[in-house]
Amino acid sequence: MMPYTKTTNNSKRLSLLEIxxxxxxxxxxxxxxxxxxxxxxxxxxxxxxxxLSAFAKYxxxxxxxxxxSGISDLLAAHSxxxxxxxxxxxxxxxxxxxxFAGISHxxxxxxxxxxxxxEIVTLFTFFSxxxxxxxxxxxxxxxLPTPFDIxxxxxxxxxxxxxxxxxxxxxVEEVYGINQSEAFIAGVVAPLLLGVFLW
Amino acid sequence: xxxxxxxxxxxxxxxxxxxxxxxxxxxxxxxxxxxxLWGISISNFNGFNFNRPQRTISPDDFSKTVxxxxxxxxxxxxxxxxxSVVANGKVVGLSVKWKDLGNIxxxxxxxxxxxxxxxxxxxxxxxxxxxxxxxxxxxGNNVTYYLVINRNYTVLDEISNTATDVGxxxxxxxxxxxxxxxxxxxxxxxxVGKIVLNLKNCRIQTLDLHSSVASIQLELxxxxxxxxxxxxTDVGEIRIEGSNLKVAKDTEVTSNTGxxxxxxxxxxxxxxxxxxxxxxxxxxxIDFNITLxxxxxxxxxxxTNVGSVSYDGMxxxxxxxxxxxxxxxxxxxxxxxxxxxxxxxxVGSIDILVIKQ
Numbered sequence: 001m002m003p004y005t006k007t008t009n010n011s012k013r014l015s016l017l018e019i020x021x022x023x024x025x026x027x028x029x030x031x032x033x034x035x036x037x038x039x040x041x042x043x044x045x046x047x048x049x050x051x052l053s054a055f056a057k058y059x060x061x062x063x064x065x066x067x068x069s070g071i072s073d074l075l076a077a078h079s080x081x082x083x084x085x086x087x088x089x090x091x092x093x094x095x096x097x098x099x100f101a102g103i104s105h106x107x108x109x110x111x112x113x114x115x116x117x118x119e120i121v122t123l124f125t126f127f128s129x130x131x132x133x134x135x136x137x138x139x140x141x142x143x144l145p146t147p148f149d150i151x152x153x154x155x156x157x158x159x160x161x162x163x164x165x166x167x168x169x170x171x172v173e174e175v176y177g178i179n180q181s182e183a184f185i186a187g188v189v190a191p192l193l194l195g196v197f198l199w
Numbered sequence: 200x201x202x203x204x205x206x207x208x209x210x211x212x213x214x215x216x217x218x219x220x221x222x223x224x225x226x227x228x229x230x231x232x233x234x235x236l237w238g239i240s241i242s243n244f245n246g247f248n249f250n251r252p253q254r255t256i257s258p259d260d261f262s263k264t265v266x267x268x269x270x271x272x273x274x275x276x277x278x279x280x281x282x283s284v285v286a287n288g289k290v291v292g293l294s295v296k297w298k299d300l301g302n303i304x305x306x307x308x309x310x311x312x313x314x315x316x317x318x319x320x321x322x323x324x325x326x327x328x329x330x331x332x333x334x335x336x337x338x339g340n341n342v343t344y345y346l347v348i349n350r351n352y353t354v355l356d357e358i359s360n361t362a363t364d365v366g367x368x369x370x371x372x373x374x375x376x377x378x379x380x381x382x383x384x385x386x387x388x389x390x391v392g393k394i395v396l397n398l399k400n401c402r403i404q405t406l407d408l409h410s411s412v413a414s415i416q417l418e419l420x421x422x423x424x425x426x427x428x429x430x431x432t433d434v435g436e437i438r439i440e441g442s443n444l445k446v447a448k449d450t451e452v453t454s455n456t457g458x459x460x461x462x463x464x465x466x467x468x469x470x471x472x473x474x475x476x477x478x479x480x481x482x483x484x485i486d487f488n489i490t491l492x493x494x495x496x497x498x499x500x501x502x503t504n505v506g507s508v509s510y511d512g513m514x515x516x517x518x519x520x521x522x523x524x525x526x527x528x529x530x531x532x533x534x535x536x537x538x539x540x541x542x543x544x545x546v547g548s549i550d551i552l553v554i555k556q
Contacts, residue, residue, distance in 0.1 A: 020216045021209030049220060056223030063227050066236065082236040086227065132216050135223035 013037065016045060023129050027167060031126075031174040035119050046125050051094060053128035053135070054199075058089030060138035064153050068146050089199070096199040097124055100191045104172050107186035113176025123171035130163040161198070168197075393435070398422050406447075410435050414457065419444050425469075432457050436483070445469065446538065450476040454483055458547070462488040466538070467495050473535045479543040487542055488552040491529060496537030499527045499551060506548040514555030529555045 014022065014033060019042070022030040038046075062085040065071045101121045108115065137156020141149035165188045172187035173180060191197040231237055393413035399420040406424050408415050411433045419441035428447040430437050436457040442464035452459055459480050466489045468474040478485055484506070491497055491514075499515075501508050502524040510517075510525055518526040529537065542549050 015210065015213075017210045017213035017217070018206060020213035021211065022213075024212050024216070025205075025209055049217065052224055053220045056220050056227070059227030059231075060223050062236075063230060082227070082231040128220065129216055132219045132223075135219055139223070139226075 016042060019046075020049075020129060023126050023167075027126075027170055028174065031123050031171055034122060035174060038122065043122050043125075046122065046128075050097070050125035050128040050131075051090060053131035054093035055086055055090040057131045057134045057138075058093075059086040060135050060142075061089075061153065062086055064138050064141045064149055067142065068150065093199045096196040097121065097127075099194075100124060100168075100196045103191050103194060103196065104168070104186045107190055108172055108176035108178055108182070111176070111178045111182040111186065113172075113178040113182075113186075115175035115177070119175045120171060123175060124168065126167060126171075127164050130160050130167060133160045133163060164197070394430075406430075414438070417441070419463075424450070436460070439463070443467075446474060446476060448474050450474070452476070452478045454480045456480070456482045458483040458485070460486040460488075462486070464490045465492045466490065466497075467492075468538045470494075473539070475539045475541065477541050477543075479541070480545075480547055482546045483544065484547040485542050485544050485549045487540070487550065489540075490554045490556065492556050495555075496529045496532040497540060497553065497555075498529075498532050498537060499525075499540045499542065499553060501525050501527075501540075501542040501549045501551055503544040503547060503549055505546045506544055508549045508551070510551040510553070512551070512553035512555070515553050525551070527551065527553060529553070 014030075019030060019034065022033075034042075059082070062082055065085075066082075098121065101117060101124050104124075105115070105117045105120055108120075134153075134156050137152055137159075141152040141156075144152060168187035168191070169180065169183045172178065172183040176183070176186075178186070188197065394408050394410050394415045396408075396416070397418045399422070401419075401421075402423045402425070404425040405427045406429070407427060408417075408430045409432065412435060413432070414435035415430045415432055415437045417430065417439045419439070421443040422441065423445040424447040426447055426449070428450040430439065430452050432454045434456050435454070436459070437452055437454055438460045439452060440460070440462045444463045444465070445467045448469065452461060457480060459478055461478055478487065485501075487499070487501075489497070498518075499510075501510070504523065506523065508523055508525045510527060512527070515527045515529055518528055520526075542551070
C-alpha cells in the first residue's frame with residue numbers, strides 16, 4: 001500500500017472566515033494549511049468557536065425538546081433544565097474533545113503515524129462546522145409541530161455525525177500521514193466504541 | 200479571477216457558519232431568560248410540594264415622557280370608610296406617606312402621559328394653611344389607581360414629587376395616636392420598580408407585592424395581614440423585618456434569584472385558622488429569624504438542594520435532621536394549632552433562628 005502523502009500548502013495566508021469557509025469546500029487542503037501555518041491566536045479563536053458551537057448545539061436541542069410535552073415532562077422530572085442541559089453538554093463536549101484526540105493520537109501512533117497531539121486537537125475543533133447542521137436543524141424544528149420537529153432534529157443529528165466522522169478521518173490522515181482505513185479506525189471507530197464520538 | 204471568486208465564496212460561507220453559531224447561542228439564552236428556563240421550579244421539593252405562582256411581566260417601554268396634569272378639585276371627603284391603595288402599572292411611580300394628625304388636607308398632583316390609558320377613580324384635595332398636605336404622583340401607561348382616604352383614621356403628610364420612569368412604590372405610615380389604619384388592598388406590581396413599605400399600626404386585608412427586577416423591603420411594626428400576604432421578586436432581594444406581625448392564612452415570600460431575609464419579633468397568626476407560610480428562593484439564601492411569644496406555636500420545615508441548612512434557637516425541638524433538611528417544632532406545636540413555615544432553596548443556604556418564649 002502506498003504511504004499517505006501529506007497535503008502541502010504553499011498558498012497565501014487565509015483569513016479566519018476563509019478557513020471556516022474552505023473547511024466546507026476543501027477540507028483536506030484546509031487541514032493541511034492549518035497544520036502548516038496556523039498561529040496560536042487563530043487556534044485559540046477556532047477553539048472558542050468550537051466551545052460556543054457546542055453550547056449553541058445543546059441549547060437549541062433543549063429548546064426543541066422543551067416544546068415537546070412528553071420530553072419536557074421527562075426533563076423536568078429529572079430536574080434537567082436549560083442550565084444543566086446546555087452547560088453540561090458543553091462541558092462534556094469540551095472534555096470529550098481531548099479524550100477523542102488522545103484516543104486517535106494513540107491509535108495513529110500505533111499505526112506508525114507521525115504527528116503532534118496539538119495538531120489533532122486543533123483540527124478536531126473544526127467539528128464546530130458540523131455543529132452548525134444541528135443548530136440549523138433545531139432552528140427549523142422549532143418552527144414545526146410534533147412529530148416533524150423530532151424528525152428534522154434527528155435527521156440533522158445524523159448528518160452531523162456523518163460529517164463529523166468524515167472530518168475526523170481526514171484530520172487523522174492529515175496529521176499522522178496514515179492511510180484512510182487506519183485513519184477511520186483511529187478517528188471514528190475507536191472513539192465511537194469508547195463513547196466520546198457522540199458529544 | 201477564479202481564485203478571487205473562490206476566496207469570496209469561502210469568506211461568505213465562513214461568515215454564514217460563524218453567524219449561525221453566534222445566533223444559535225444568543226437566541227436560546229434569550230428564550231431561556233424570557234421563559235425562565237434557567238432554574239428549577241420549586242415543586243416536589245425534598246418531600247413537600249410547593250407550587251409557586253407564575254407571574255409573567257413582559258418588558259415595557261420606559262422611554263415615555265410624562266406631562267404634568269394638576270388636579271385641584273377641592274371636593275371634601277366626608278364619609279369615607281376605608282383606605283385602599285392600589286398601584287398596578289407597568290411603569291408607575293407612587294409614593295404615599297401619611298401620619299395621623301386629626302385634621303386632613305390633601306393636595307393631589309397627578310402626572311400621567313398624555314397618551315396614557317389610565318383611570319383615576321378618586322382624586323381630590325383641598326388645602327388650608329393649618330393642615331398637612333398629601334401629594335401623590337404617578338406616571339405610566341395603563342395605570343389603574345384609586346385612593347380613598349378614611350378621614351377618621353389618618354391624615355396625610357407632605358410628599359415630594361416621586362414620579363419616575365422606572366417606577367417604584369414607597370409607602371410609609373407612621374401613627375402618632377393609638378389608632379389602627381385599616382387598609383383593604385395594598386397591591387403593587389412593577390417590572391423595574393423597587394417596593395419599600397414602612398408600616399406601623401396597620402391592618403391590611405391583602406398585601407400583594409411583586410417586583411420583577413428590583414427589591415422589596417418591608418418594615419412592619421404592629422401590622423396584621425388578614426387574607427393574603429404575598430411578596431415575590433424575580434431577581435431582587437426581599438427583606439421583611441419588624442415586630443408584632445400577625446401573618447395571613449396564606450403567606451408567601453418567594454424569589455427566583457434573590458436572597459430572602461425574614462426577621463420578625465413576636466410573630467403571631469389568627470388563632471382560629473391553620474396558617475402556612477412559604478418562603479422560598481430558587482437561587483438565593485434564606486435568613487429566617489423569628490421570635491414567638493405567649494401561646495404561638497410553630498413548625499419549621501427547611502430544605503435545600505445545593506447548600507446547607509443551619510439552625511439555632513430556644514424552646515424548639517428537632518423532629519428530623521439531615522445535611523440539607525431539617526424539621527423543627529416548638530414544644531407544644533400540633534397540626535392545625537400553630538404556624539407552619541416551609542423554607543426552600545434550590546441553590547442557597549438556609550439559616551434559621553427560632554426563639555420561643
